[in-house]
Amino acid sequence: MLTSRDLEVGYRTQRETISVSRHISFDLSEGEMGAIVGINGVGKSTLLRTLARVQQELSGSIEVEGTPIDRFRQKDWATKVSVVLTEPLAAKNLSVEQLIGLGRHPYTNWIGMLSRADMMKIQEAIELMELENLKSKKCHELSDGQLQKVLIARALAQDTPVILLDEPTTHLDLYHKVQILKMLQEIAHSKKKTVLYTTHEIDLAIQLCDKILIMEKGQNSFGSPEALIRSNHFDRIFPPDTIRFDPKTASFKIYK
Amino acid sequence: MTENRKYYFPFIALGIILLLSTLLNLGLGSVSIPFDEVMEALIGGGTSKESWSYIIWNYRIPKALTAILVGSSLSLSGLLMQTLFRNPLAGPFVLGISSGASLGAALLIMGTAIWSGWFSYGFLNDVSLAIASSIGSFLVLLIVVLVATRVKDSMALLIIGLMFGSITAAIVTVLSYFTQAEQLQQYIFWSFGTVGNLNWSQLWILAASTLAGTFLSILSLKSLNALLLGEQYAKSMGVQIRKSRYIIIIATGILAGAVTAFAGPIAFIGLAVPHLTRQIFNTTDHKILVPAVLMYGAILLLLCDTLAQLPTSSYVLPINAITSIIGAPVVIWLLIRKKKMIF
Numbered sequence: 176m177l178t179s180r181d182l183e184v185g186y187r188t189q190r191e192t193i194s195v196s197r198h199i200s201f202d203l204s205e206g207e208m209g210a211i212v213g214i215n216g217v218g219k220s221t222l223l224r225t226l227a228r229v230q231q232e233l234s235g236s237i238e239v240e241g242t243p244i245d246r247f248r249q250k251d252w253a254t255k256v257s258v259v260l261t262e263p264l265a266a267k268n269l270s271v272e273q274l275i276g277l278g279r280h281p282y283t284n285w286i287g288m289l290s291r292a293d294m295m296k297i298q299e300a301i302e303l304m305e306l307e308n309l310k311s312k313k314c315h316e317l318s319d320g321q322l323q324k325v326l327i328a329r330a331l332a333q334d335t336p337v338i339l340l341d342e343p344t345t346h347l348d349l350y351h352k353v354q355i356l357k358m359l360q361e362i363a364h365s366k367k368k369t370v371l372y373t374t375h376e377i378d379l380a381i382q383l384c385d386k387i388l389i390m391e392k393g394q395n396s397f398g399s400p401e402a403l404i405r406s407n408h409f410d411r412i413f414p415p416d417t418i419r420f421d422p423k424t425a426s427f428k429i430y431k
Numbered sequence: 432m433t434e435n436r437k438y439y440f441p442f443i444a445l446g447i448i449l450l451l452s453t454l455l456n457l458g459l460g461s462v463s464i465p466f467d468e469v470m471e472a473l474i475g476g477g478t479s480k481e482s483w484s485y486i487i488w489n490y491r492i493p494k495a496l497t498a499i500l501v502g503s504s505l506s507l508s509g510l511l512m513q514t515l516f517r518n519p520l521a522g523p524f525v526l527g528i529s530s531g532a533s534l535g536a537a538l539l540i541m542g543t544a545i546w547s548g549w550f551s552y553g554f555l556n557d558v559s560l561a562i563a564s565s566i567g568s569f570l571v572l573l574i575v576v577l578v579a580t581r582v583k584d585s586m587a588l589l590i591i592g593l594m595f596g597s598i599t600a601a602i603v604t605v606l607s608y609f610t611q612a613e614q615l616q617q618y619i620f621w622s623f624g625t626v627g628n629l630n631w632s633q634l635w636i637l638a639a640s641t642l643a644g645t646f647l648s649i650l651s652l653k654s655l656n657a658l659l660l661g662e663q664y665a666k667s668m669g670v671q672i673r674k675s676r677y678i679i680i681i682a683t684g685i686l687a688g689a690v691t692a693f694a695g696p697i698a699f700i701g702l703a704v705p706h707l708t709r710q711i712f713n714t715t716d717h718k719i720l721v722p723a724v725l726m727y728g729a730i731l732l733l734l735c736d737t738l739a740q741l742p743t744s745s746y747v748l749p750i751n752a753i754t755s756i757i758g759a760p761v762v763i764w765l766l767i768r769k770k771k772m773i774f
Contacts, residue, residue: 228667229667249671257668258663260664264660266660268713273716274660277660280656280657283653
């Protein structure tokens with residue numbers, strides 16, 4: 176569904192090319208949820224933005240449903256991959272329903288009129304994310320957790336086989352982190368969508384994800400959480416001076 | 432969609448107010464004409480004095496139509512800029528677009544004395560003035576767009592707009608040392624802003640540019656709505672950012688440039704009307720906002736113009752003074768109540 180082979184991501188300016196991370200290979204199938212983890216600055220967001228076609232890859236290939244992503248026309252691309260980004264909303268006076276409705280953008284006519292089918296997709300997304308009683312609220316009236324759910328609902332309304340999320344659980348308390356992640360897991364498994372997100376909550380990702388991509392300087396590893404634990408990959412994510420990974424509890428412990 | 436049905440009433444109300452304020456604007460002027468005579472002249476019947484019918488058809492109707500076109504164009508260009516820059520304080524006047532137009536006009540009007548070797552004084556006419564100020568506003572708009580892609584800070588953009596105002600003022604001061612009083616006066620009067628000086632042929636040009644700008648905005652409705660989420664989201668939803676940004680910028684330039692050329696730099700309407708409109712139509716949907724802003728802008732400028740000509744007296748105040756008195760408090764109110772800046 177979503178594959179990358181020997182991908183190199185980074186920035187290209189007029190003068191120089193800055194490579195952030197290279198040799199990234201992974202393969203997520205339909206109905207799988209994956210997480211991208213790694214230390215700050217290792218290039219998680221850069222990778223996600225590259226997968227979302229927001230920025231260009233430096234080398235290597237990315238394929239969605241077996242087709243290289245640069246083959247898609249802008250309009251068709253919008254029906255394949257939807258995103259939830261960290262950039263703040265420009266218009267905070269949008270109502271929840273309107274914002275989710277904007278997800279139907281790739282399917283509506285030239286003036287953006289919502290058809291009956293569009294309305295049904297919007298309603299479905301609202302029900303999935305349990306937003307029924309927030310429907311007519313304005314976005315600036317929502318808490319961080321509620322807003323995140325609305326943004327995910329917008330991506331759901333876009334009705335794409337792949338959903339990419341950049342740090343969907345930052346700024347949330349543990350309860351809401353787990354709630355959002357469980358919802359995403361449910362979406363991946365029951366709606367047969369491919370969900371991939373970046374995160375710092377490695378222990379939650381180990382418990383909830385089907386696959387994990389660990390990004391390190393110089394090397395990236397991909398696999399199921401169990402396999403990665405067995406091969407001691409989590410131990411190498413952080414420098415060894417403050418915390419260590421405990422394979423028995425699948426979590427990080429502070430050195431006493 | 433039931434969502435849109437709740438806006439029927441405000442739209443009908445705005446329509447009625449627009450009609451009433453047009454009639455009010457036509458009915459009041461330096462010469463007092465009884466209201467039934469005004470109506471008579473409008474229907475095409477004769478008035479008891481020949482001159483009344485002449486005043487109404489050749490002075491008051493063009494003036495009312497100008498006010499409608501100017502108010503609509505400025506307000507729409509303000510709405511487009513606010514969405515394009517995703518900045519509630521954007522508008523043709525604050526961002527220096529009007530200053531750019533003024534600079535163009537100043538260079539043409541007062542510069543003719545300096546480079547009279549190239550241009551004869553006869554070169555200065557309505558068309559050249561319109562072209563000069565349109566070029567000025569387009570240039571500033573381009574600079575603002577260039578800056579806006581680098582600076583994300585909304586306050587920085589406003590300060591840049593202010594700086595353009597200062598630059599214009601400085602150049603005008605320098606130029607005024609080298610010009611004759613007559614040309615200086617011509618420029619000063621232009622800079623006061625007026626909707627009363629247009630003849631029918633100028634009116635057609637203004638109407639055409641308003642129509643063109645509105646047409647381009649209607650084409651952009653869908654991308655404008657998507658832009659509310661920010662450029663990256665818009666792109667992920669299939670919007671061709673570069674293309675739609677160009678269309679929106681061209682629409683803004685046409686709307687603000689043509690108005691400033693013919694009516695002078697009219698302050699604050701473009702900034703204030705979209706916010707005032709959002710108080711009635713509590714929505715961000717451009718399908719609702721674009722027509723609402725067009726109507727609201729027309730009403731506000733008609734009323735400002737009615738006030739400016741001090742009914743039944745022969746004095747005419749500069750319309751800029753009236754719009755500033757209304758507009759500046761709106762900006763202050765927006766800044767104080769931060770929440771209202773949410774758009």
